[in-house]
Amino acid sequence: MIMIVLKDLCKIYNKGQVNEVAALSGINLQIRENEVLCLKGSSGSGKSTLLAIMGCVFPPTSGVAEVGGKKLSRLPDRFLTLHRRGLIGFIFQQFNILPQLTVLDNVMVPLMVLGYPPVARRKKALAILKRLGVSHRADFPASQVSGGELQRVAIARALVNNPAIILADEPTAHLDHKLSLSFLDFMMELKEEGKTIILTSHDPLVADHVCVDRIVEMADGRIISSCS
Amino acid sequence: MSLGFQKQLNILDYGLASLWRRKTKNICVIIVFSLVIFLLSSFQFLTGALTSVAEKTLRFAPEITVQRMVAGRQEQIPLAYVAKLQNIFGIRGVEPRIWGYHFSTVTGANITVLGLTSFDKRLEKSLLVGRLPRFGQAGEVVLGQGVVRDLNLQNRRKFALFRPDLSQKTFTVVAEFKPESELLTADIMLMSMADGRDFFNMSSDFATDLVVQVANPAEIENIARKIGQILADTRVVTRPQIQKTYSLVFGWRSGFGSVCLLTSLAAFIILAWDKASGMTPEEKREIGILKLLGWQTSDVLAVRFYEGFAVSVLALVLGCTLGYVHIAFFEGVLFRPLMFGWSVLTPNLQLSPEIHLTDVLLVTCFSVLPYLVATVIPAWRAASVPPDSAMR
Numbered sequence: 001m002i003m004i005v006l007k008d009l010c011k012i013y014n015k016g017q018v019n020e021v022a023a024l025s026g027i028n029l030q031i032r033e034n035e036v037l038c039l040k041g042s043s044g045s046g047k048s049t050l051l052a053i054m055g056c057v058f059p060p061t062s063g064v065a066e067v068g069g070k071k072l073s074r075l076p077d078r079f080l081t082l083h084r085r086g087l088i089g090f091i092f093q094q095f096n097i098l099p100q101l102t103v104l105d106n107v108m109v110p111l112m113v114l115g116y117p118p119v120a121r122r123k124k125a126l127a128i129l130k131r132l133g134v135s136h137r138a139d140f141p142a143s144q145v146s147g148g149e150l151q152r153v154a155i156a157r158a159l160v161n162n163p164a165i166i167l168a169d170e171p172t173a174h175l176d177h178k179l180s181l182s183f184l185d186f187m188m189e190l191k192e193e194g195k196t197i198i199l200t201s202h203d204p205l206v207a208d209h210v211c212v213d214r215i216v217e218m219a220d221g222r223i224i225s226s227c228s
Numbered sequence: 229m230s231l232g233f234q235k236q237l238n239i240l241d242y243g244l245a246s247l248w249r250r251k252t253k254n255i256c257v258i259i260v261f262s263l264v265i266f267l268l269s270s271f272q273f274l275t276g277a278l279t280s281v282a283e284k285t286l287r288f289a290p291e292i293t294v295q296r297m298v299a300g301r302q303e304q305i306p307l308a309y310v311a312k313l314q315n316i317f318g319i320r321g322v323e324p325r326i327w328g329y330h331f332s333t334v335t336g337a338n339i340t341v342l343g344l345t346s347f348d349k350r351l352e353k354s355l356l357v358g359r360l361p362r363f364g365q366a367g368e369v370v371l372g373q374g375v376v377r378d379l380n381l382q383n384r385r386k387f388a389l390f391r392p393d394l395s396q397k398t399f400t401v402v403a404e405f406k407p408e409s410e411l412l413t414a415d416i417m418l419m420s421m422a423d424g425r426d427f428f429n430m431s432s433d434f435a436t437d438l439v440v441q442v443a444n445p446a447e448i449e450n451i452a453r454k455i456g457q458i459l460a461d462t463r464v465v466t467r468p469q470i471q472k473t474y475s476l477v478f479g480w481r482s483g484f485g486s487v488c489l490l491t492s493l494a495a496f497i498i499l500a501w502d503k504a505s506g507m508t509p510e511e512k513r514e515i516g517i518l519k520l521l522g523w524q525t526s527d528v529l530a531v532r533f534y535e536g537f538a539v540s541v542l543a544l545v546l547g548c549t550l551g552y553v554h555i556a557f558f559e560g561v562l563f564r565p566l567m568f569g570w571s572v573l574t575p576n577l578q579l580s581p582e583i584h585l586t587d588v589l590l591v592t593c594f595s596v597l598p599y600l601v602a603t604v605i606p607a608w609r610a611a612s613v614p615p616d617s618a619m620r
Binding site: 055058077078081082084085086090096098100101105109110111112113114115116117118121157160161 | 245
């Protein structure tokens with residue numbers, strides 16, 4: 001089953017203004033369910049913009065983007081959010097953890113708008129933190145845990161609502177070799193559970209890992225190569 | 229429990245936790261906001277309390293007062309005018325009255341001297357501590373609290389004042405007006421008509437004005453019109469007109485003060501708006517992250533709404549409570565100069581504020597609503613943009 005379909009996709013920032021930038025042009029890509037895809041490319045090649053479109057953050061300027069069977073270009077912001085909420089889990093380069101909240105509260109944030117009562121969301125969040133080995137940090141302020149633990153908190157938050165698609169933007173950029181390998185091993189586990197995973201990375205360690213099914217290389221907003 | 233309701237509870241939970249995390253800043257906002265609301269509500273409650281005191285006291289004001297006017301100024305009215313009015317149907321009685329001012333050179337205060345030919349017995353029960361003067365006993369008077377203070381009588385019951393010809397007239401205090409009526413009675417010295425005439429050295433054929441009692445209060449305006457037609461050189465003042473005048477005086481003073489206070493409230497709201505629109509990068513980032521994690525623009529707005537609502541309602545309750553305490557226990561000390569400062573003998577009355585729903589609604593409309601708008605609209609602007617900035 002095809003999870004993501006992109007056809008003649010273009011994204012232009014600040015269209016019609018002096019600072020107009022064509023971030024993506026003529027992107028054609030299909031991603032199967034349970035596939036792990038690595039987007040490679042130098043900085044400014046359009047990887048993050050492509051990831052944002054696949055993550056229903058904003059619609060493309062033109063072309064077709066179909067994620068989880070829904071065409072994004074026709075969805076207003078409200079429905080993009082609803083679609084993203086149920087389907088996608090994000091892992092960010094800077095982790096994007098809310099430092100003023102505790103580790104547990106950070107993981108519970110996506111569940112709040114899904115209408116989970118306090119006890120149920122705490123139970124669910126603690127279970128995922130336990131799986132990632134950071135449950136002992138649950139009541140710590142997020143600003144007081146280490147980088148490796150913070151990333152596991154970010155992964156826990158991305159997985160807590162059991163999304164079908166995981167999007168990770170430069171997930172190993174701030175991790176050492178050992179932690180990067182540990183992260184990729186965990187992605188392997190998720191793949192075995194049937195998740196579709198899209199990673200962007202400069203890191204050869206990511207592209208070479210056994211969990212990755214396909215590598216797509218980008219430059220200047222275009223796909224220049226794709227290999228399995 | 230429905231999913232939507234639970235979601236709102238969760239958002240409320242997040243909003244209150246968010247307030248608590250920034251407690252120092254929010255406590256400061258609540259203190260300043262409460263202070264502004266306290267000033268505004270004090271004014272409202274004070275106006276209400278004063279109007280209420282005036283209404284209660286003016287119940288004993290004459291239904292119709294007839295004053296003679298010469299060249300646009302009030303002159304003494306001949307007692308012969310009494311007979312001209314007695315034939316008007318609906319008039320229960322007409323009494324001449326002495327009404328004048330005695331200037332105290334010691335304190336620089338004006339004492340209002342009121343001489344009557346009869347006293348309303350109800351006065352004794354509701355407005356006086358003591359008894360009414362007896363007509364056979366010369367020099368018996370009832371004093372307002374301001375006069376008692378001004379003359380520094382303390383426990384003395386006898387005192388003397390100078391007549392216009394500098395001879396002395398001795399008075400005996402038989403009663404004092406109750407403190408709660410001080411707003412209107414502070415400067416009054418009530419005596420018999422004969423004593424009033426004697427004190428002012430007035431001719432026995434004249435009075436200051438005539439007091440008319442009517443049989444049916446609904447006919448006051450009609451009878452006043454008839455009096456005006458019969459006595460063309462007089463000004464006829466009715467009790468509703470006096471009540472309206474007091475109401476306007478307090479309304480004008482309150483309005484003036486409210487405008488000043490609303491300016492400070494507006495300044496606070498502008499400050500809140502400025503603070504909220506100049507959201508810190510951390511706050512914008514938080515909104516971006518929440519949106520990336522599936523929170524809708526409306527969810528982010530709900531957080532800001534609950535935060536703003538909690539702050540403003542707490543400030544409203546605190547401010548109004550302080551306002552009530554200020555009026556009930558501190559006699560509106562901050563606003564006395566503005567609201568009471570109309571006589572040299574400043575009243576010193578005990579006010580009991582009356583809380584009217586309209587007053588509370590008015591204060592709410594001028595505090596809670598603008599604060600909510602000032603905090604929610606900037607958040608709406610920040611939350612309406614795509615959250616991709618949080619991805620970088």
